[in-house]
Amino acid sequence: MMATVTAKNVDLSNCDREQIQFSGAILPHGFLLTIREPEFTILQASQNAGLSFNMQSSELLGLPLTSLLDPKQVDTVREKTQQDALDGAPTRIAIFQLQGQEWNVLAHRYDQVLFLEFEPRSTHGEPSVEDLYSELRKAIAKIQHAKSSQEFLDLAVRRIRAFTGFDRVMAYKFLQDGSGWVRSESVIEGQTEYMGLHFPPSDIPAPAKRLFTLSWLRHQPDIHYTPVPIVPENNPVTGGPLDLSYAVLRSVSVMYTGYLKNMGTDASMVMTLLKDGRLWGLIACHHHSGPKHVPYEVRAACEFLANMVSLLISEKEDLEFSGYKLKLKDTQARLVEAMSRSGEFAEVLIKGKPNLLDLLRSEGAAVVSDGKISLIGKAPTEDQVKSLVEWLASHNADEVFATDSVVTVFPEAEDFKEVASGILAIRFAATKKDYLLWFRPEVLQAVHWAGDPHKPVDISDDGQRLLPRTSFALWKESVRLKSEPWLDLEIQAAHELRIAILEVILRQSEKLGDLYKNLERSHMELDAFAYVASHDLKEPLRGIHNYSRFLLEDCADRLRPDEVDKLRSMARLTQRMEDLLDSLLHYSRISRNELKPKLCDLNKTVAEVLESLQLRIAETGTEIRIPRALPSIEIDASSISEVFSNLISNALKYNDKPEKWVEIGYKQSDGGSLTFYVRDNGIGIAPEHFAPIFMIFRRLHGPKEFGGGTGAGLTIARKIVQRHGGHMWVESAPGEGSTFYFTVPAAESEAKGAN
Amino acid sequence: MHRNDPILIVEDNDEDYYATARVLAKFGSFPVSRCSRGAEVIDNLNADKSHRPPSLIFLDLNLIGKRDGRTVLTDLKADPRYRRIPVVVMTTSSNPSDVRHCFDHGAAGYMVKPVNLDKFVESIEGIIKYWFEIMTLPAKVEGAS
Numbered sequence: 019m020m021a022t023v024t025a026k027n028v029d030l031s032n033c034d035r036e037q038i039q040f041s042g043a044i045l046p047h048g049f050l051l052t053i054r055e056p057e058f059t060i061l062q063a064s065q066n067a068g069l070s071f072n073m074q075s076s077e078l079l080g081l082p083l084t085s086l087l088d089p090k091q092v093d094t095v096r097e098k099t100q101q102d103a104l105d106g107a108p109t110r111i112a113i114f115q116l117q118g119q120e121w122n123v124l125a126h127r128y129d130q131v132l133f134l135e136f137e138p139r140s141t142h143g144e145p146s147v148e149d150l151y152s153e154l155r156k157a158i159a160k161i162q163h164a165k166s167s168q169e170f171l172d173l174a175v176r177r178i179r180a181f182t183g184f185d186r187v188m189a190y191k192f193l194q195d196g197s198g199w200v201r202s203e204s205v206i207e208g209q210t211e212y213m214g215l216h217f218p219p220s221d222i223p224a225p226a227k228r229l230f231t232l233s234w235l236r237h238q239p240d241i242h243y244t245p246v247p248i249v250p251e252n253n254p255v256t257g258g259p260l261d262l263s264y265a266v267l268r269s270v271s272v273m274y275t276g277y278l279k280n281m282g283t284d285a286s287m288v289m290t291l292l293k294d295g296r297l298w299g300l301i302a303c304h305h306h307s308g309p310k311h312v313p314y315e316v317r318a319a320c321e322f323l324a325n326m327v328s329l330l331i332s333e334k335e336d337l338e339f340s341g342y343k344l345k346l347k348d349t350q351a352r353l354v355e356a357m358s359r360s361g362e363f364a365e366v367l368i369k370g371k372p373n374l375l376d377l378l379r380s381e382g383a384a385v386v387s388d389g390k391i392s393l394i395g396k397a398p399t400e401d402q403v404k405s406l407v408e409w410l411a412s413h414n415a416d417e418v419f420a421t422d423s424v425v426t427v428f429p430e431a432e433d434f435k436e437v438a439s440g441i442l443a444i445r446f447a448a449t450k451k452d453y454l455l456w457f458r459p460e461v462l463q464a465v466h467w468a469g470d471p472h473k474p475v476d477i478s479d480d481g482q483r484l485l486p487r488t489s490f491a492l493w494k495e496s497v498r499l500k501s502e503p504w505l506d507l508e509i510q511a512a513h514e515l516r517i518a519i520l521e522v523i524l525r526q527s528e529k530l531g532d533l534y535k536n537l538e539r540s541h542m543e544l545d546a547f548a549y550v551a552s553h554d555l556k557e558p559l560r561g562i563h564n565y566s567r568f569l570l571e572d573c574a575d576r577l578r579p580d581e582v583d584k585l586r587s588m589a590r591l592t593q594r595m596e597d598l599l600d601s602l603l604h605y606s607r608i609s610r611n612e613l614k615p616k617l618c619d620l621n622k623t624v625a626e627v628l629e630s631l632q633l634r635i636a637e638t639g640t641e642i643r644i645p646r647a648l649p650s651i652e653i654d655a656s657s658i659s660e661v662f663s664n665l666i667s668n669a670l671k672y673n674d675k676p677e678k679w680v681e682i683g684y685k686q687s688d689g690g691s692l693t694f695y696v697r698d699n700g701i702g703i704a705p706e707h708f709a710p711i712f713m714i715f716r717r718l719h720g721p722k723e724f725g726g727g728t729g730a731g732l733t734i735a736r737k738i739v740q741r742h743g744g745h746m747w748v749e750s751a752p753g754e755g756s757t758f759y760f761t762v763p764a765a766e767s768e769a770k771g772a773n
Numbered sequence: 774m775h776r777n778d779p780i781l782i783v784e785d786n787d788e789d790y791y792a793t794a795r796v797l798a799k800f801g802s803f804p805v806s807r808c809s810r811g812a813e814v815i816d817n818l819n820a821d822k823s824h825r826p827p828s829l830i831f832l833d834l835n836l837i838g839k840r841d842g843r844t845v846l847t848d849l850k851a852d853p854r855y856r857r858i859p860v861v862v863m864t865t866s867s868n869p870s871d872v873r874h875c876f877d878h879g880a881a882g883y884m885v886k887p888v889n890l891d892k893f894v895e896s897i898e899g900i901i902k903y904w905f906e907i908m909t910l911p912a913k914v915e916g917a918s
Contacts, residue, residue: 556865564893
């Protein structure tokens, strides 16, 4: 068990455990008696108590109260202390005249005894209740109408300062980590301003915080006081040290007075601010120009005001959040509307007005969708976001992930702490790594601290007592790797945005689905049309052809030569028409035929194609180059053969060089997909024709040049490649030759080595 | 060469019928009869009083009317009186599924009508030579007995 720490053995190492309620001493401006009830005899007295009764304090012990006060005064005490419970709440029960001095008599019960505290009344008159009441009424009316918690606190501290005459009044809020933050300040000119400063948690240790929650107001008229001990030290009723938790005159910790002295404070008054029963913060009043005693009436009024502030702070802060909430809702609605309008939600969230940064208070954000990362504001790099998303996806099944210190779970995040110590992430779908991310920087980047929380404490001249630090220079903190926390309502807003985005995606995919279905249907219809049309067209065509031939047969001897020529042209044109119809039929069949992929040795396939083109190769004297053996791939054999056949025969055809060559080869990408090419040193293609050459029946040359053809070969070859999930394109320079490329996706290719 | 066996052409298109008949005449003196509707085929065969059923039937697939070439083929092959007569399908369709269907249902041959007359003449010549010179037709055997 740890030793009990009291005023006797406290130092900086243990002040967070100092039992300050057992200080065993009081402030010197008043005196204290503890009374045994119902006997009304004196149990303990502060060492200065005797003065007011012309006795030694030790002589007071055991005496009945009647021997100190006149019977009327004792009756008043008895009557008042019986009327009220007085438990843990010192209340003025009387004003007594003792030795020519007026005293406020404050009474409360605690620790099984009745406490009577005597506090001297000001000699130059105390403010009237009427004056205080009107002051209070004005103050309350003012602060009640404040529109934000900032305005509210500003008004409150200004009023209290005007009211009490302190040099400085601060409203001080405790944050989640126990550190303090000066939210509002009213200070006399010439004094250092503490507004906006953060104080480390150690400045107000837990025991002090506990006492603050017990009483509404603490007042030290003179920091430079000498504590007056209470005799005897222990409470005779309990046998333990007297618990001064509620005593108005309780002597405070030497650590506290030392601290105040270092701030140049001579007198102080602290009021507690509670929100929903919990310590929200303090109103701290400091005087820097000598001792200052605040009269009881004024303190009561201040206490009342602090009470009002406590009651209202909740409402004012909610007001602030409700403003934020409204803004969130509004921004959210606008985002969702823009997203459904555009369909491109990533674009809207990043580049739109409003965008992600307008929604939640953050410095940066990212949208990760289909592997594409879009960043806005101060964000980690794309690679960092990528690794963060990978980590999120593998470690978090939750739809929403929020942390103010991602480093604690993902150490790599230290690299980008300056921009993203805090992260709020929402995931759209469990199956995809699609995220929205908001980033908050390390608090260190933004917060000013009063004093260096890591600086070793100062040691006083005698080397015996440690003093709290004296440096109050601005210092940037040490809540390393932490950001401002995410509010519940922000996380809620992220949740809602996620649902809205999912709806947009769903609607989009429904629309796309419909579109796709329509497209598929019209595609099928088109194919069926091409097929049926070319069939049906053939019948009359055949009739025309046959009849022109029959005419020639039957009437050749009666026709002039030019008439015979015309009939022959007619027959020839029908022939050409049939070729075109056949190409069309073939093209439409490519998309109808079932693909039967099997492992194909492309060396064999190409060899067969070359064999079938042997005559033309020989005629043109073209050299065939295959720089390295082709791979074996899973593919529909007749299709790939047709692609090579079309490309190679084109390469053979469109060449006017004396030394012709055609090269057939392939490249393999990292992802495993294969790119094949057929290259020639032929006539080449002008860039403006790169697209048209793939259109069906589009020919760049007359039907008699370069051996003619229907102009469907490339269209068919590309269609085949597309059906296999690849694509085909051309690179060429007129006069230098062309290279036709086509890809076979990785899944299809499964390259089985090059042999 | 004695080519005077009757031939039936099932064809709804007058031009095609004319062309076929005309080309056939180049290779023999076949008594050619014609059905232009699928539904007529069995009826006409039944009504024939010559007692000389066709030795060969040319059948177009895509016929106008309810009974197209495919059903005519099925009807013929289902009738014991006519199922032995070879049916050569002569059509515009080069659809593989049509080819399969016809052979599955008893067609003796399948020919895609070319647009080119020379090719057509060649094809007809080949078919006539095949069936009337190389092959032995059941009608012939029956007629001789």
